[in-house]
Amino acid sequence: DAGITQSPRHKVTETGTPVTLRCHQTENHRYMYWYRQDPGHGLRLIHYSYGVKDTDKGEVSDGYSVSRSKTEDFLLTLESATSSQTSVYFCAISEIGYTGELFFGEGSRLTVL
Amino acid sequence: SQQGEEDPQALSIQEGENATMNCSYKTSINNLQWYRQNSGRGLVHLILIRSNEREKHSGRLRVTLDTSKKSSSLLITASRAADTASYFCATLRGLTGGGNKLTFGTGTQLKVEL
Numbered sequence: 001d002a003g004i005t006q007s008p009r010h011k012v013t014e015t016g017t018p019v020t021l022r023c024h025q026t027e028n029h030r031y032m033y034w035y036r037q038d039p040g041h042g043l044r045l046i047h048y049s050y051g052v053k054d055t056d057k058g059e060v061s062d063g064y065s066v067s068r069s070k071t072e073d074f075l076l077t078l079e080s081a082t083s084s085q086t087s088v089y090f091c092a093i094s095e096i097g098y099t100g101e102l103f104f105g106e107g108s109r110l111t112v113l
Numbered sequence: 114s115q116q117g118e119e120d121p122q123a124l125s126i127q128e129g130e131n132a133t134m135n136c137s138y139k140t141s142i143n144n145l146q147w148y149r150q151n152s153g154r155g156l157v158h159l160i161l162i163r164s165n166e167r168e169k170h171s172g173r174l175r176v177t178l179d180t181s182k183k184s185s186s187l188l189i190t191a192s193r194a195a196d197t198a199s200y201f202c203a204t205l206r207g208l209t210g211g212g213n214k215l216t217f218g219t220g221t222q223l224k225v226e227l
Contacts, residue, residue, distance in 0.1 A: 004155075035217075042201065043156070043217040090155055101146065102215075104155035 003027050006091050006105040014113050019078040021108050023091030025071075031094045032074040033102065034058075034066060036087040043090065049074055081112045117145075117204045117218035125224045132189040134221040136202030137182075143213065145178055145185050146203045150220070156201065159187075192225045199223070 003026030013019055023032060034046040035058075045058030047066040055066050063085060065077045078085055088109050092102040120135045136145065144163045148156040162169045162178045162185065169176045175188040189196055199220040205213055 040219060042219040043203075045215070092156075101158035101161060102148075102156070103158070104148075106155045107153075 004091060004093060004103060004105040006089075006108045008108060009106065010109050012111045012113065013081055015082055016080050019081050019110065019112075021076040021089055021091075021110070023074045023076070023105060025074075025091075025093050027093060027095075027103070028071060029093040029095045029103075030071075031096075032068065033092040033094075034064070034074065034076045035090045035092060036060065036085075037090060037107075038087050046076065046089075078110075081110075083112050086110060086112045117202045117216055119200070119202055119218045119221040121221060122219070123222045123224070125226065126192055128192060128194055128225055128227050130192055130225075132192050132196070132223055132225070134187045134200050134202075134223070136185045136187070136204075136218060138185075138202075138204045139183065140206055141180070142204045142206045144205045145176075146205070146215075147174075147176060147185075147187050148201045148203060148217075150199045150201065152198070159200075189223075192223075194225050194227055197223060197225045 005024045007022045033048040035043040037043050044060045046064050049055045049068040067075045088107045090107050091105040094102050117136050117138045126132050146161045147159040150156045160171050160176050162176050173190045178185045199222050201217050201220045203215050203217045205215050
C-alpha cells in the first residue's frame with residue numbers, strides 16, 4: 001500500500017470553528033490532491049498541489065485553503081467550518097499527475113454540527 | 114451532470130457469476146480509470162485504459178472502451194465475496210486552457226453473495 005496517512009481520521013466540530021486536515025506521504029510523489037466524497041456526488045476535487053508551495057483550486061474550493069511547505073505534507077484548512085462541509089475527505093497522491101493512477105488515503109470523516 | 118456516470122447504481126450477484134458495470138461520459142477523454150472502494154476505506158486503482166486502447170485485462174478484470182459511444186465497461190469474472198465494494202470510473206480530459214481534469218462518477222455498488 002502507498003504510504004499515505006491522513007489525520008485526524010474522525011472529527012466532530014462546531015459551525016464556525018477552524019479545522020485542519022493533514023495528509024502525509026512517504027512516497028515522495030510530486031502531486032497531491034484533496035477530494036471530498038458525498039452521497040450522489042462521487043468524488044470532487046477541492047485543491048491540488050504540483051509541488052512544494054505550488055497549489056491550485058479544484059471544482060469545489062470555496063471555503064477551503066491548502067498549504068504545502070514540504071513534499072510529504074499537504075494540509076487542508078476550513079477557515080470557518082459550515083454544516084455543508086460535513087463530508088469524508090480523501091487525500092490522494094500521484095507520481096505523474098492525472099495521466100497515471102492516484103493512490104488514496106483512508107479518508108477523514110468530518111462532521112460539522 | 115457528471116462527466117462519468119456508472120450504470121447500474123447497484124448490482125447484486127452470486128459468487129462465481131460475472132459482474133459487468135458500465136460507465137458513460139460526455140466529452141472526449143485522454144484516459145479512463147476504474148477504482149474500487151471498500152466500505153469505509155479509500156479508493157484503490159484497478160486499471161487504466163487510454164483513449165487509443167479498446168480493451169485491457171488485469172487478472173479477473175476486463176475493461177473495454179468505446180470512444181465512439183463514449184462508454185466503458187468493467188467486467189469482473191468469477192466474482193468472489195471479497196469483490197463486494199463500490200466501483201468508480203474516472204475520466205481524464207484535457208482542458209482548453211491547459212492541464213487535465215479527472216472526474217469521478219458516482220459509482221456502482223456491487224454485492225457478491227455466497
